[in-house]
Amino acid sequence: MNSVLLEARKLTKRFGGVIALKSVSLTIHRGEIYGLIGPNGAGKTTFFNVITGLYACDEGEVWLAGERLDLSRPHRVAAAGIARTFQNVRLFANMTALENVMVGRHAKGRAGVISAILRTRGERGEEAAMRAKAMELLRYVGIERRAYDLAGHLSYGDQRRLEIARALALEPKLLALDEPAAGMNATETEALRQLIEGLNRDGLTVLLIEHDMRFVMGLCHRIAVLDYGEKIAEGAPAEISRDARVIEAYLGQGAACP
Amino acid sequence: MRQLRWPYWLGVLLVAATLLLLPFALSAIGTAWVRITNLAILFVFLALGLNIVVGMAGLLDLGYVAFYAVGAYTWALLASPHFDVHWPAWAILPLGAALACVAGVLLGAPTLRLRGDYLAIVTLGFGEIVRIFLNNLSAPFNITNGPKGITRIDGLSLAGIQFNASETFLGIPFTAPIKYYYVLLILLLVILIINLRLADSRIGRAWVAIREDEIAAKACGIDTRNVKLLAFAMGASFGGIAGGMFAAIQGFVSPESFVLNESIMILAMVVLGGMGNVWGVIAGAMLLSFVPELLRYTVEPIQRALFGRMLIEPEVLRMLIFGAALVLTMRFRPAGLWPEKRHKQEMSVAS
Ligand SMILES: Nc1ncnc2c1ncn2[C@@H]1O[C@H](COP(=O)(O)OP(=O)(O)OP(=O)(O)O)[C@@H](O)[C@H]1O
Numbered sequence: 001m002n003s004v005l006l007e008a009r010k011l012t013k014r015f016g017g018v019i020a021l022k023s024v025s026l027t028i029h030r031g032e033i034y035g036l037i038g039p040n041g042a043g044k045t046t047f048f049n050v051i052t053g054l055y056a057c058d059e060g061e062v063w064l065a066g067e068r069l070d071l072s073r074p075h076r077v078a079a080a081g082i083a084r085t086f087q088n089v090r091l092f093a094n095m096t097a098l099e100n101v102m103v104g105r106h107a108k109g110r111a112g113v114i115s116a117i118l119r120t121r122g123e124r125g126e127e128a129a130m131r132a133k134a135m136e137l138l139r140y141v142g143i144e145r146r147a148y149d150l151a152g153h154l155s156y157g158d159q160r161r162l163e164i165a166r167a168l169a170l171e172p173k174l175l176a177l178d179e180p181a182a183g184m185n186a187t188e189t190e191a192l193r194q195l196i197e198g199l200n201r202d203g204l205t206v207l208l209i210e211h212d213m214r215f216v217m218g219l220c221h222r223i224a225v226l227d228y229g230e231k232i233a234e235g236a237p238a239e240i241s242r243d244a245r246v247i248e249a250y251l252g253q254g255a256a257c258p
Numbered sequence: 259m260r261q262l263r264w265p266y267w268l269g270v271l272l273v274a275a276t277l278l279l280l281p282f283a284l285s286a287i288g289t290a291w292v293r294i295t296n297l298a299i300l301f302v303f304l305a306l307g308l309n310i311v312v313g314m315a316g317l318l319d320l321g322y323v324a325f326y327a328v329g330a331y332t333w334a335l336l337a338s339p340h341f342d343v344h345w346p347a348w349a350i351l352p353l354g355a356a357l358a359c360v361a362g363v364l365l366g367a368p369t370l371r372l373r374g375d376y377l378a379i380v381t382l383g384f385g386e387i388v389r390i391f392l393n394n395l396s397a398p399f400n401i402t403n404g405p406k407g408i409t410r411i412d413g414l415s416l417a418g419i420q421f422n423a424s425e426t427f428l429g430i431p432f433t434a435p436i437k438y439y440y441v442l443l444i445l446l447l448v449i450l451i452i453n454l455r456l457a458d459s460r461i462g463r464a465w466v467a468i469r470e471d472e473i474a475a476k477a478c479g480i481d482t483r484n485v486k487l488l489a490f491a492m493g494a495s496f497g498g499i500a501g502g503m504f505a506a507i508q509g510f511v512s513p514e515s516f517v518l519n520e521s522i523m524i525l526a527m528v529v530l531g532g533m534g535n536v537w538g539v540i541a542g543a544m545l546l547s548f549v550p551e552l553l554r555y556t557v558e559p560i561q562r563a564l565f566g567r568m569l570i571e572p573e574v575l576r577m578l579i580f581g582a583a584l585v586l587t588m589r590f591r592p593a594g595l596w597p598e599k600r601h602k603q604e605m606s607v608a609s
């Protein structure tokens with residue numbers, strides 16, 4: 001099997017005059033934890049939104065596991081195997097944690113209106129399996145005792161974990177996390193690191209946006225740096241932290257010419 | 259769970275007995291009350307249908323009465339002397355539901371990208387268009403008979419029973435409204451079960467997910483376009499069934515029954531009762547159906563007894579109370595009297 005999982009080719013996205021992505025290409029290999037970093041407004045979230053089909057891109061294409069994604073239909077992208085979380089947690093606040101994860105599994109189910117009304121054997125079996133799987137995922141991320149609480153009532157850290165559980169419910173090929181450690185304290189961040197490492201050890205490929213440099217440098221196998229919508233560097237953490245352009249992007253031009 | 263069993267069944271038995279005996283108790287007070295109850299049940303159908311669209315999927319639909327009209331006119335045109343066709347109920351009731359379904363998709367398809375206020379305006383327009391059509395499709399070909407409406411519509415007849423005629427069975431007099439009451443009760447049970455099952459299914463969760471956060475729903479792999487259309491279609495089909503039964507019970511339909519005010523009334527039932535919660539919506543529909551009637555029968559005698567004359571017309575008082583009730587509900591219980599609580603599986607957790 002080809003080792004390339006995701007290939008973004010020359011993605012360009014404009015918002016009026018702002019070019020949020022300038023012909024960005026990058027390749028993520030199977031089994032990697034791939035970091036995407038850059039200063040505020042660099043275009044990281046936009047990159048997520050484009051590869052998941054939530055924003056229509058102006059140019060470029062995305063390939064997942066050898067197939068070109070139809071970016072005009074976000075639900076197809078999800079079903080094809082990209083699951084994501086959001087920078088500002090987006091849960092279904094008035095549904096229970098368990099239901100949130102079950103919604104995450106929507107694409108894995110088939111039951112429609114008729115089978116739900118008739119409560120056919122197939123539908124009941126699917127529901128039971130969905131519920132069991134959702135419960136298992138809640139346990140995996142460590143919030144199964146909150147299964148029947150409304151998502152909106154969970155603590156911030158639990159909400160972030162719930163969002164990951166919901167994304168995992170899709171059994172994705174690629175898990176894309178947008179600043180998962182934002183707003184977490186040291187203990188929570190450490191638990192998150194272990195969670196991501198565990199997932200990766202089990203074979204999941206992870207794409208990660210993060211501002212916490214120690215977190216990114218310790219966790220990622222490879223990193224790409226965006227600045228003003230352009231990819232200015234790509235490589236192993238050690239290379240990235242030495243890269244002159246990256247240092248300049250982060251510290252500003254003042255640092256380069258005092 | 260075990261110990262809960264027998265009180266549960268006892269409760270079910272009591273409710274069932276009450277519902278079965280209710281029309282006789284009501285007709286002891288006055289025959290009109292059975293008729294009022296029947297109309298209230300029709301409004302429960304409508305409110306449950308609209309609840310799928312507004313309460314679950316979160317799509318603000320102000321033209322819902324159009325589907326009621328489609329169901330009513332389907333029955334009226336296919337079972338009346340107007341075209342001199344008299345199709346059987348088992349054909350026209352499902353047909354009315356199916357046509358309402360199609361109308362639902364026709365309304366849903368062009369509005370998929372709209373939300374909130376914009377959707378409300380378009381659906382409002384749709385409701386008005388249907389009503390205007392009904393008013394004007396009398397020339398050059400007389401299809402709907404215009405504002406005069408369609409009269410002498412066939413009642414329901416099933417398995418040899420004429421529901422429009424009174425009869426005595428085992429020495430008990432069954433009037434037409436009482437007979438319809440039982441049909442409506444069975445339909446209500448079916449619609450209720452459908453709603454409860456849908457609410458707790460893959461599609462039902464997808465509806466609620468779209469209401470809660472459409473973008474996240476898409477990212478979860480939900481085809482929001484199809485799932486929304488499904489909500490419109492399902493909701494509309496209940497409206498179609500309610501419409502068919504309405505035509506059969508009243509024996510007369512005209513565009514006047516399908517005005518914007520009705521849409522708003524149904525919406526108020528959903529909002530007042532508790533959006534998304536099937537039981538709340540039923541309570542809302544019952545409340546808004548019965549309270550005005552109660553007023554109609556009590557306001558006048560009470561005022562005459564107290565002041566010797568009428569000071570406030572029942573209709574005026576009705577709107578006054580209605581407005582005040584909505585304002586108070588929105589102020590103190592914005593999620594409705596009996597809001598949706600998605601805690602229901604809590605009871606069945608084993609550990
Ligand atoms: N929906 C939008 N409409 C208009 N401009 C947008 C939109 N989304 C993003 N932008 C712009 O695109 C640029 C990139 O934004 P993006 O959110 O991708 O940055 P980011 O790298 O995720 O930043 P942060 O670290 O602050 O999350 C910014 O200039 C932003 O203002």
Ligand SMILES: [Mg+2]
Pocket residue numbers: 044045046087
């Ligand atoms: Mg961002």
